[in-house]
Amino acid sequence: MKKHPERPVLITDAARSQDDQLRGRQIRYVSMMSVRAACLILGGILISAKVPLLPLWLSLCALGMVLLPWMAVLIANDRPPKTKEERAADAAAREDMRRTLIQPPPEPTHVTIDAEIVEEGPRRAG
Template identity: 85%
Template sequence: MKKHPERPVLITDAARSQDDQLRSRQIRYVTMMSVRALCLILGGILISARVPLLPLWLALCALGMVLLPWMAVLIANDRPPKTREERAADAAAREDVRRALTEPPPEPDYITIDAEVVDDPRSRKD
C-alpha cells in the first residue's frame, strides 16, 4: 500500500488573487483607522482624568491621529513585492528600449526602390 505525503504537492507558483490582496489591504486599513479612533478616545479620557505629563500624552495621541491615516493609505494602495522574474523582465524590457533608442538601425544589404507602374494610354496600340 502506498503512503500518501502529508503535505499537498505545490503545482503552481501563482500569486494570490486580486480579491485576496484587496481583502488583506482592506483589513489592514480598517485596523489602522480603528487604532486612530482609539487615539482620539484615549486623548479624551486622558484630558478628563488629568493624568501627569498630559501634554506629552496628548502630543503622542495627536501624532497617532495624524500619521496613521497617511500610513494606512500608503499600505492600502501598496502591491505585493515583485518577484525575481518580474524584476528581471522589467530590466530586460528597459534594456530593449534603451538599445532601440541609442543604437542606429542596421543598414540593409539591398536597396529598395518604391515605384508605381502607370500605364500610358497614348502608348497603347489597339
C-alpha cells in the same frame, strides 16, 4: 507506519490574486484608521480623567492621529514586492527598449512626387 503526517504538496507558485491583495490592503487600512479613532477617543478620556503625565499621553495620541492616516494610505496603496521573474522581465523589456532606441533609423526610401505643370494663360483684369 509513518511517524509524520504527509505535508501538502505545493502545486503552484502563483501570486495572490488582485482581489485578495486588495482585500488585505483594505483590512489593513480600516484597522489603522480604527486605531486612529481610538487615539482620538483615548485623548478625550485622558483629558477628562486628568491622568499624570497628561502632556506626554496627549502628544502620543496626537502623534498617532497625525501619522496613522499618512501611513495607512501608503500601506493601502502599496503592492507586494516584485518576484525575481517579474524583475527579470522588466529588465528584459528595458533592454529591448534601449536596443530599439539605439539602433539607427532605417534608410529613408526616396519618394518621387509626380506633378503636372500647368501653364497659366494671361490674367484677366477684372
